Amino acid sequence: xxxxxxxxxxxxxxxxxxxxxxxxxxxxxxxxxxxxxxxxxxxxxxxxxxxxxxxxxxxxxxxxxxxxxxxxxxxxxxxxxxxxxxxxxxxxxxxxxxxxxxxxxxxxxxxxxxxxxxxxxx
Amino acid sequence: xxxxxxxxxxxxxxxxxxxxxxxxxxxxxxxxxxxxxxxxxxxxxxxxxxxxxxxxxxxxxxxxxxxxxxxxxxxxxxxxxxxxxxxxxxxxxxxxxxxxxxxxxxxxxxxxxxxxxxxxxxxxxxxxxxxxxxxxxxxxxxxxxxxxxxxxxxxxxxxxxxxxxxxxxxxxxxxxxxxxxxxxxxxxxxxxxxxxxxxxxxxxxxxxxxxxxxxxxxxxxxxxxxxxxxxxxxxxxxxx
Numbered sequence: 001x002x003x004x005x006x007x008x009x010x011x012x013x014x015x016x017x018x019x020x021x022x023x024x025x026x027x028x029x030x031x032x033x034x035x036x037x038x039x040x041x042x043x044x045x046x047x048x049x050x051x052x053x054x055x056x057x058x059x060x061x062x063x064x065x066x067x068x069x070x071x072x073x074x075x076x077x078x079x080x081x082x083x084x085x086x087x088x089x090x091x092x093x094x095x096x097x098x099x100x101x102x103x104x105x106x107x108x109x110x111x112x113x114x115x116x117x118x119x120x121x122x
Numbered sequence: 123x124x125x126x127x128x129x130x131x132x133x134x135x136x137x138x139x140x141x142x143x144x145x146x147x148x149x150x151x152x153x154x155x156x157x158x159x160x161x162x163x164x165x166x167x168x169x170x171x172x173x174x175x176x177x178x179x180x181x182x183x184x185x186x187x188x189x190x191x192x193x194x195x196x197x198x199x200x201x202x203x204x205x206x207x208x209x210x211x212x213x214x215x216x217x218x219x220x221x222x223x224x225x226x227x228x229x230x231x232x233x234x235x236x237x238x239x240x241x242x243x244x245x246x247x248x249x250x251x252x253x254x255x256x257x258x259x260x261x262x263x264x265x266x267x268x269x270x271x272x273x274x275x276x277x278x279x280x281x282x283x284x285x286x287x288x289x290x291x292x293x294x295x296x297x298x299x300x301x302x303x304x305x306x307x308x309x310x311x312x313x314x315x316x317x318x319x320x321x322x323x324x325x326x327x328x329x330x331x332x333x334x335x336x337x338x339x340x341x342x343x344x345x346x347x348x349x350x351x352x353x354x355x356x357x358x359x360x361x362x
Contacts, residue, residue, distance in 0.1 A: 011149060013153055013157075014153050017153075017156055017157060020160075021160070055149075084145075084148040084152055085145075085148075087189065087192075105149075106148060106152045106155070106185045106188075106189065108156075109159055110156070110159060
């Protein structure tokens with residue numbers, strides 16, 4: 001059974017692109033466009049890893065991180081932050097929220113996302 | 123914000139608005155870059171591949187500017203650690219990073235080699251961004267087929283080290299040169315350095331240099347210009 005990835009990204013075109021890259025790499029991908037949809041998707045699909053944009057429409061990625069940490073079953077899901085604000089956050093600060101990797105959207109190449117998922121799931 | 127006239131101080135309000143705009147621009151620019159990278163990795167003809175590479179490189183150039191703007195807005199809130207650095211290594215990294223962009227524009231970028239190593243006191247990221255900005259500026263204003271050179275020089279009298287980016291292009295007019303000199307002496311301001319330039323990049327470079335106790339300046343040549351940053355030399359080598 002393939003690894004289940006929940007991609008939380010409010011930019012539809014970017015979500016499509018990233019989904020396609022991850023699916024080609026063999027992952028099963030679900031997309032949530034905002035934090036509320038992400039919580040619903042976590043309950044429904046029980047992802048192995050969450051890729052999270054921080055600057056979402058509505059509640060931010062930080063709010064979702066807090067929410068995920070407040071339940072025993074969701075706090076163990078590894079989170080990869082994929083953001084354009086990478087230089088303003090640090091892995092050291094976010095590790096307590098289950099964040100395992102930070103990927104800078106503005107400099108990443110497509111294979112970086114696959115490598116990040118692989119590094120936290122294998 | 124009217125940076126094109128280069129006559130007004132950049133107010134806090136203007137900088138805040140500019141930073142917000144830079145944040146907003148980052149997402150679409152990053153998406154354009156990602157889409158171009160994805161297309162580039164597929165079945166494209168050689169000509170299409172070259173065009174896609176230009177889209178990628180241009181997006182990266184714009185992303186660098188947005189990052190510089192957001193970083194600049196945080197200068198007052200953050201402490202930037204300075205350390206003894208070898209500027210040659212930073213220059214080599216810049217040549218490696220921007221080399222493909224220069225080649226795509228029919229120009230080249232190289233570091234003028236030195237025989238003796240020098241150390242200066244700087245924040246690595248801020249210095250890198252200043253030199254990236256000067257190199258980007260040189261790319262824009264140098265003639266096709268010419269070479270842009272990164273040059274490192276010890277200024278013994280002042281105890282400083284100067285890193286310059288020398289381009290070969292149309293000489294700056296005397297009027298523009300005088301105006302630039304005045305503004306460089308009174309930074310921080312928007313520095314209208316060249317025709318069709320907003321001067322924003324130089325303004326940010328000036329802020330970064332000031333944050334490291336340094337300064338920026340320019341030398342006019344008959345066939346182009348050298349934009350430089352001067353920083354304190356590290357005494358570490360002389361103690362050895």
